Amino acid sequence: MEGWGRYPRHDSEVMDCRLPEKLSESVASRAGLIARGNGRSYGDAAIGERSTLMCSGLNRMTSFHSIDRSLTVEAGVLLSDVLRAFVPRGYFPPVVPGTKFVTIGGMVASDVHGKNHHRDGGFGDHVSELKLVVAGGEILTCSRTSNPELFFATVGGMGMTGIIAEATFALRSIESGWIAQRTIATENLGDALKALQQTEGATYSVAWIDCLSQGASLGRSLIFAGEHATLDQVGGMPEADRFSVRNAAKISLPFDLPQWALNRTSIAAFNELYFRAGTRKSAQTSLVHWDKYFFPLDGILEWNRLYGRRGFLQHQCVVPARDALPVLSGILERFARSGKGSFLAVLKKLGASSGMLSFPMPGYTLALDLPVTQGVFRLLDEIDELVVKAGGRLYLAKDARQSRHTFEAGYPRLNAFKELRKVTGADRHFESRLAMRLGI
The missing domain is CATH 3.30.465.10 (Uridine Diphospho-n-acetylenolpyruvylglucosamine Reductase; domain 3)
Structure with a gap:
């Protein structure tokens, strides 16, 4: 068995349960479940x-x-x-x-x-x-x-x-299934953090980061602030379109891409085009279908095959707001120097949580995808040290390799x-x- 990142893999007996009344029987009959x-x-x-x-x-x-x-x-x-x-x-x-x-x-x-x-x-x-x-x-x-x-x-x-x-x-x-989206283009990470702070009054706010930009452009971003569109904003749109549910994705990756397909050059080219396209939209509010706004990657079935058969890791951390700029800058600098860029790099502002092992804490979370390659584990260990020192932690639902030390330091x-x-x-x-x- 494996998770969505396809790493690691482990043998496990598989049991199926389709009736609620059978759950108790399944639980009582097994340990290590x-x-x-x-x-x-x-x-x-x-x-x-x-x-x-x-x-x-x-x-x-x-x-x-x-x-x-x-x-x-x-x-x-x-x-x-x-x-x-x-x-x-x-x-x-x-x-x-x-x-x-x-x-x-x-x-x-x-x-x-x-x-x-x-x-x-x-x-x-x-x-x-x-x-x-x-x-x-x-x-x-x-x-x-x-x-x-x-x-x-x-x-x-x-x-x-x-x-x-x-x-x-x-x-x-x-009132509709559309999101009124405002795009803000920022030239560096510091401006991106300020923009997320300024848009915290919006219901939805998220930043895409160019994780390969360096120097004065380190962490240049597109911030997408959104609200559920009102009746006035969708105008005379027919009700069928106002609440439309799009058909299932028709694009699928039928095979694993070779590892050389996602490299520094291809990711840098994608990031440049994406940033320019977002910058052109930054002066206006646009209507975006809820599916595209919240779930852009769901448009490609089995998109995890982009990273090849060896799989990929997602590193998602959260650090307190007081140290966010130096810590996240340090993370992005290490990624940029390594050349192990991620075409999906997301930054969000988080609040507190109530679950005993819940991931969110007041601060900023950064998520990056990385193919499993030689040297990636050492790079992530270095980044974990920055996160721990800042009093942050990693998201268990995304984790596949953090150490016990990193985990124990992050969950009080x-x-x-x-x-x-x-x-x-x-x-x-x-x-x-x-x-x-x-x-x-």
Whole structure:
């Protein structure tokens, strides 16, 4: 088995579960188990040390209440299914990550964040109740008032407290399925951080960074600030177009690209064209379909094949705002010097989080994709040192190789999480490769 980054790989017994009532039986019959949704965590978080329980078959939406907009779904429901069902009805999820091909259970377990974390927090902040299958097979209701410690350990807990069977969360009302986007072009990282600070009043805000620019242009960026477009902004658009759900992606990579295809020259050329195109749009507000704004990479199926059969790593860190400029500058300088550029480099402003192992903290997060090549691990170890020294941490849902030292330095509530795992018996029952690697 492997994650979306296709690194690392590990043998694991695979079990399938399609009925909620069978979850308890599956849990009680195995140890060394972890749940797996649609396999979109990048590293080894959804690979069981001994057994992996496939939960994508638990894909039913069970109730929706229009008064408080609360939706209850089984954990294997895909975010794309929620969008397809509810955008035409004028509703949108409160938080979405960079792909819609994730399960709701995975979104809870990773406490995913989106382009609106600076205002609205992570997905877990909008979950009101969970059904959790714990060690031994008992099903517990968890919320902020019922089993609260287990609730906050499960949000962001990467499946290590039990199997999420069901989740209830609130949708937001929208007047259209379009995003009114304003683009700001900045010439360096310092200006990009200022622009993100200035656009924190926007519901959505994210920056694309040219990670190969150097010198005075280090970290030049395009900041995309967005709001759900109002009726006035979509004008006389027919309702079918106002809430349209686009067809599934028709472009797919049928084979792995050779590693030489993504090199410094090709990435630099892409970055230059992309920056120029964004700069031309910076003087105006444009309407962008929600699918393109939130999930641009979903337009290419199996895009992870861009990096070749050896796979790729995503390094996503968050550092406190006070040290963001020198630390992120140091990271980008090392990337630029190494020539290991990433055509996808994303910068966002984050707020606080409530999950015991949730990734977000007040500050800035930078995500970079890198093919698995000789020397990449040493480079990332050097960057981890900068992050740890600044009091930052790495995102577990993206991680495939950080050291225990880096992990333990970044998560101050780790000991409390381990103790809860011990008390509930989860430490003897739920075990992913990530948990083994990091000693959770």
